[in-house]
Amino acid sequence: MIVATYNVNGVNGRLPVLLKWLAEAKPDIVCLQELKSPDERFPVDAIRGGGYRAIWRGQKSWNGVAILSKSGSIVETRRQLPGDPEDGQSRYLEAEIGGVIVGCLYLPNGNPWPGPKFDYKLQWFNRLGAHAKQLLGTGKDVVLAGDYNVMPTDLDVYKPERWANDALFRVEVREAYAKLLAQGWTDALRKLHPKERIYTFWDYFRNAYTRNAGLRIDHLLLSPSLAPRLEAAGVDRHARGWDKSSDHAPTWIILDDAKPPTKAVKKRAAKKIATPARKKKTKRGAV
DNA sequence: ATGCCTATTATTAATAGA
Numbered sequence: 318m319i320v321a322t323y324n325v326n327g328v329n330g331r332l333p334v335l336l337k338w339l340a341e342a343k344p345d346i347v348c349l350q351e352l353k354s355p356d357e358r359f360p361v362d363a364i365r366g367g368g369y370r371a372i373w374r375g376q377k378s379w380n381g382v383a384i385l386s387k388s389g390s391i392v393e394t395r396r397q398l399p400g401d402p403e404d405g406q407s408r409y410l411e412a413e414i415g416g417v418i419v420g421c422l423y424l425p426n427g428n429p430w431p432g433p434k435f436d437y438k439l440q441w442f443n444r445l446g447a448h449a450k451q452l453l454g455t456g457k458d459v460v461l462a463g464d465y466n467v468m469p470t471d472l473d474v475y476k477p478e479r480w481a482n483d484a485l486f487r488v489e490v491r492e493a494y495a496k497l498l499a500q501g502w503t504d505a506l507r508k509l510h511p512k513e514r515i516y517t518f519w520d521y522f523r524n525a526y527t528r529n530a531g532l533r534i535d536h537l538l539l540s541p542s543l544a545p546r547l548e549a550a551g552v553d554r555h556a557r558g559w560d561k562s563s564d565h566a567p568t569w570i571i572l573d574d575a576k577p578p579t580k581a582v583k584k585r586a587a588k589k590i591a592t593p594a595r596k597k598k599t600k601r602g603a604v
Numbered sequence: 605a606t607g608c609c610t611a612t613t614a615t616t617a618a619t620a621g622a
Contacts, residue, residue, distance in 0.1 A: 326621085327611055351621085353612065378612050379620070426622060466622075485622060520622065521609035532622075564610080564622080 318415075318572045319344040322462040322535050324423070324518075324565035328352040328383070331563050332360050336367050338556050338567055345387050346414055348421035348462040349373075351563075352381025352407075359383065376407040382421045382463070389415035398422075400444035408441070416575065417543070418452060422463035427484030435484050438466070442493040450500055452540070458575075459540040461502070464565065466534055467494045469504065472514060473533035485534060502538040505570045506550045517552050517568045526557055535568045546573040 321344040325331045328349065339347070347369070352359065356375040364371050364385065372391050373383035384391060395411035397404065408423045422445065427438030445461075452459045467490045471477040480486040498504060506515055516531025525531065539547060549571040557566040 330611065351611095426620080428620090428622065480622095483622075518622075521611095522622095523608055525609095534622080 318346070318574055319569055320346045320460055320462065320537065320572060321567050321569035322348040322350070322464070322537060323567040324350040324464040324535060324563060326351050326353070326563040326565065328354050328381070329358060329360060331561065332363055334556070334559055334562055336363060337559070338553065339367050339369065342553060342567065342569065343387070344569060346419055347385040348419065349383040349385065350421070350423035350464045352383060353379060354381055372410065372412060374407045374410050380407045380423060382407060382410040382423055384410055384412050384419055384421050386414050394418065398441070398444045399448055401440070416458060418457050418459040420452070420459065420461040422461060422465070424464060424466045426466050427490065430482055430484045430487055438484060439489060439493065442490070446493070446497050446500070449497060449502065453501055456542065457540070458543045460543060461538040462536070464534060465494065465536050467491060468532050468534055469494050469507070475516070475530040475532070485532065498538070501541050503544040503547065505537040505539055505547055506568065508547060509550045515552060516554070518565045519557055521564050535565060537568065537570050543572065546575065548573050
C-alpha cells in the first residue's frame with residue numbers, strides 16, 4: 318500500500334500536474350495540502366475521474382487539506398485539530414481508511430520570526446502533539462502525513478546557517494518536532510534513509526530546483542503499530558520539474574499489506590510463545 | 605536585509621508562501 322503526501326500549492330491551478338502524478342504513481346492514499354480553494358471549487362469530478370474518492374476541507378485563498386483514496390472507503394473522523402475552537406484555518410483533516418487512521422496536516426509556516434504568526438505555529442504544534450498522543454493511546458494504526466513546515470535537522474536543509482532564524486528552522490520548532498517524535502512516532506523517510514540528503518521542497522526563486530537548494534519539510538509519521546510494516550520511502554522529485562509544478566514534490570511510503578493473523582500465530586499468542594521474527598524484505602524504495 | 609518566483613483575490617497591487 319502506497320501512502321503519499323503532496324502540497325499541491327493550489328489544487329485547481331495544479332490540477333493537470335496532480336492528475337498526471339496520480340496516474341503515474343498510483344498511490345492508494347494521498348494527503349493533499351494548500352488547496353487554496355473554497356469547498357465548492359474543489360475539483361472533485363476530475364479527481365473521481367482519475368479514480369479517487371476524496372474528502373476535503375477547503376478555505377478561500379489559503380490553506381485547505383484533502384484526503385484521497387483509490388480503493389478503500391474514507392470515513393471522516395475529524396475536520397480540525399482539537400484545542401482551539403476559534404481557529405478557523407483549514408489545516409487538519411482525519412479519516413479512517415481500511416483500518417488505518419490517516420491524519421492530513423498543514424502546519425503553519427510561522428514567518429516572520431518573531432511575531433504572532435510564529436506564536437500561532439508553536440501553539441498549533443502543541444495542539445498537534447496533544448492530539449497525536451491521544452491517537453497513540455488508542456493503539457490504532459496511524460499515519461500523520463503532511464507539510465510540517467519544519468526541517469528536523471541540518472541534513473534536511475541545503476544551507477542550514479541561512480535558515481537559522483527562519484520559522485521553518487528555529488530551534489523551538491525543531492524541538493517541537495523532536496518532542497513529537499519522542500512520543501513514539503517514526504519519521505518514515507529518515508528511518509529508511511538515515512544519512513541521505515533528501516528534499517521535498519524547492520523554492521521557485523533562483524532556480525532552486527536545478528541547483529538542488531531544497532528543504533525536507535513534508536513528513537510521514539508512523540505509529541509504533543504501523544512502523545514494522547514500513548517497506549520503502551521516497552520522493553517523486555522529478556514531478557517538481559514538470560511544467561506548472563507545485564514547489565513541493567510528492568513524498569511517499571510503501572507499507573506491507575496488513576495480513577490477518579494466521580491460525581499458527583493465534584495459537585502461539587494463546588500459549589504466550591514469541592512469534593518468530595519477520596523475514597527481512599529487500600528495500601524497494603529509491604529517493 | 606531584500607529580491608528573486610508563483611498563487612489568489614481583486615483591479616494592477618496587495619498578501620502569503622518558505
